[in-house]
Amino acid sequence: MRKPRYRTAARNVRALAVGLALCLPLIGCSPTDVVTPTADELQTPQSSAVSAATWTDGAWPFTVERGELICIGPADDRGVFIVTDTGDMFALNPAAIHMAPEVGATADLDPIWRQHPDLPGVKMNVSPMIVYALALC
Numbered sequence: 001m002r003k004p005r006y007r008t009a010a011r012n013v014r015a016l017a018v019g020l021a022l023c024l025p026l027i028g029c030s031p032t033d034v035v036t037p038t039a040d041e042l043q044t045p046q047s048s049a050v051s052a053a054t055w056t057d058g059a060w061p062f063t064v065e066r067g068e069l070i071c072i073g074p075a076d077d078r079g080v081f082i083v084t085d086t087g088d089m090f091a092l093n094p095a096a097i098h099m100a101p102e103v104g105a106t107a108d109l110d111p112i113w114r115q116h117p118d119l120p121g122v123k124m125n126v127s128p129m130i131v132y133a134l135a136l137c
Contacts, residue, residue: 046071061124062112071137080133
């Protein structure tokens with residue numbers, strides 16, 4: 001079974017922060033030049049399983065039947081992602097889109113974003129999913 005990408009991404013972010021904190025002083029940067037990540041920024045991502053079968057806040061907006069919602073980032077700018085059963089991670093909000101390359105996620109939701117059945121060319125509303133995820137964070 002593959003290790004979820006977000007766990008590896010969180011570990012990589014922590015390793016990068018520690019590496020920078022240790023290496024930058026050696027190349028001539030003073031401690032005031034280094035921004036030390038807060039505990040919030042280095043926290044383990046929080047997650048919650050969701051599925052079309054149990055979703056009650058409007059129509060299910062994805063073409064996959066289930067996934068795991070995760071939040072990554074500082075409290076004032078959390079990125080919300082959905083991880084599919086195949087391990088693919090997709091960004092759901094602007095903060096997640098911004099950090100997608102750093103955490104190994106896809107910024108484009110289109111591959112799993114369901115088309116609205118009554119409105120051609122319109123996608124289903126993902127806002128309730130984002131609100132739900134942010135409330136869990």
